[in-house]
Amino acid sequence: MYVSFNAVHAPMHATEEDLAQIKGLTGKRKTLAAMTLAMNRACGQILDKLKEHGLEENTLVVFSNDNGGPVGTMASNYPLSGAKSNNLEGGIRVPCIMKLPGVIDPGSEYPHPISMLDMLPTFVSVAGGDATKIEGLDGVNLIPFISGEKPSPPHEVLFWKKETRGFVRQGDWKMLRFPDRPAELYNIAEDETESNNLAHQHADKVRDMFKVLWKWESELERPLFMLKRVYEVNALERMDEHRDPVVDE
Numbered sequence: 199m200y201v202s203f204n205a206v207h208a209p210m211h212a213t214e215e216d217l218a219q220i221k222g223l224t225g226k227r228k229t230l231a232a233m234t235l236a237m238n239r240a241c242g243q244i245l246d247k248l249k250e251h252g253l254e255e256n257t258l259v260v261f262s263n264d265n266g267g268p269v270g271t272m273a274s275n276y277p278l279s280g281a282k283s284n285n286l287e288g289g290i291r292v293p294c295i296m297k298l299p300g301v302i303d304p305g306s307e308y309p310h311p312i313s314m315l316d317m318l319p320t321f322v323s324v325a326g327g328d329a330t331k332i333e334g335l336d337g338v339n340l341i342p343f344i345s346g347e348k349p350s351p352p353h354e355v356l357f358w359k360k361e362t363r364g365f366v367r368q369g370d371w372k373m374l375r376f377p378d379r380p381a382e383l384y385n386i387a388e389d390e391t392e393s394n395n396l397a398h399q400h401a402d403k404v405r406d407m408f409k410v411l412w413k414w415e416s417e418l419e420r421p422l423f424m425l426k427r428v429y430e431v432n433a434l435e436r437m438d439e440h441r442d443p444v445v446d447e
Contacts, residue, residue, distance in 0.1 A: 203240065205233040208271055212236065225281040226272040255299045258324045260317065263292040279392050285358050285365040285374060286392050298324070300399070301345055308344045310351035311367065316340050359412050373397075373407035 212232035220231045241261065242280040248254045266289040267273020268282035280286025293314065296302055315337035319329030323339040342348040362377040370387035383397040383404050397404050416431045 199244075201237070201240075201244065203237050205237040206271070206273075207220075210271060215365055219383065228271065232236065248431075258300075258321065259297040260294065261296075262294040262314065265289060266292060270355075276390055285360075285363065287386065287390060290358060296340075296344065301341060306344075308372050310343070310353075311356060312340055312343075312352055313337055313356060316352060350385055355409065355410065359415065359418075364415060366409060366414070368407060371403060373404055373411070375408065383407070383430050 203293075208227045210226055210233070210364070212229045216232035216235050217228060219235060220228050229276055245254070248257055248375075264288075266275045266278070266280065266281045273281070275281060275288030276287070278288035278291060281286035282289055282292075297304075313336075315335070315339070316339070317337065319332070319335055320340045321339050322332070323341060324328040329335065329339055333375055338352050340352060343350075343352045343397065344397075354369065356367045364375045366373050367386070370385050372384050372386050372392075374382045377381075381397055381404050382395045384394065385390045385396060412434070416427055418427065420427045
């Protein structure tokens with residue numbers, strides 16, 4: 199079952215009863231808190247129904263979000279910088295709570311990045327299927343990782359892209375490529391607020407991650423109205439191969 203709540207998304211609507219329970223806040227911040235209260239109550243109803251039908255012990259429950267909080271609703275992504283629609287950590291790192299009795303220890307935390315693309319193979323595997331037989335999946339079954347069976351991170355490299363903006367995380371390093379400013383580089387393990395741009399100190403790392411990002415982009419489907427991406431790939435390869443001026447003999 200998939201449930202996609204409108205709360206806590208705009209438009210900012212909350213009942214008078216829920217607003218009355220929120221103390222110490224005013225304006226949009228108070229409305230946001232009341233909407234969160236309503237969503238929490240609805241999630242509880244789903245969990246109660248699973249328990250009522252005897253499904254609680256063998257059901258995987260996942261609670262997550264699609265992006266960080268936006269600016270206009272007075273959401274807070276503290277201590278992370280950024281917000282919805284950009285690719286700083288505050289825009290892409292979201293809560294993910296997973297509950298599967300007997301497999302996931304209550305109260306445990308998983309330190310490595312995962313992706314919502316991991317949900318499909320995880321669900322298939324938990325239901326007894328073999329996700330490895332599904333072609334074209336970018337995600338992985340998370341259960342062996344979060345249960346400790348596999349100590350390595352599920353992903354060594356993660357990518358994000360929107361229009362000409364591109365972002366890649368490789369281990370603890372994250373490189374952000376923009377259309378209107380130089381690239382930025384951060385070590386997320388040491389600087390999760392992304393306040394210390396290391397691009398100048400590690401120019402070789404930026405160059406290498408540019409190529410990692412470009413290799414991934416070159417494999418993406420191209421809109422039909424555009425030239426095949428292979429032409430762009432070939433053009434850049436020729437640029438590297440023929441950098442020095444040559445006089446035809």
